[in-house]
Amino acid sequence: MSDTNYIKVFSGTFIYAQMIVNRLETVGINAIVKDESESARLAGFGSPIQGFQDIYISEEELIKAAPIIERAKSELEAKKNPE
Template sequence: MTDSNFIKVYTGNFAVVKHIAMELNTLNINPIIKDQSESAILGGFGGTSAPDFQEVFVHKDELVRATEVINKITKDLDS
């Protein structure tokens, strides 16, 4: 197992992940979006049981600011 400078900060559907990515980009935080189903299809393994499932990673130095943005977005979705 290797150490990474990136930390997973959110897992969810495509629409919310895109919203989070746009908000993070406005703060000059460049998230990495990992799409398990797309990776499986490209690798020839077919889709996954959760086709709308994506993960957002940010650099560990940007974790605090990214978490604040994500908490605000998810709070707004819950209300």
């Protein structure tokens, strides 16, 4: 098995993170989702930020994933700032 480096490509709410993960999965990219609040809850600690997640992908898949992530981020910004 080769060593793989993962990089963070998105941070945001659970709903937006899941939307991006689903889009990545449709093109065969398996993302890793890190949820600090859930990890803290499972360990018996609290977390001041609930439902905030980070998405990581393999550096090898970044070229394939970048357009998908950028498109999703643009859509999110458009929803936040409707004209």
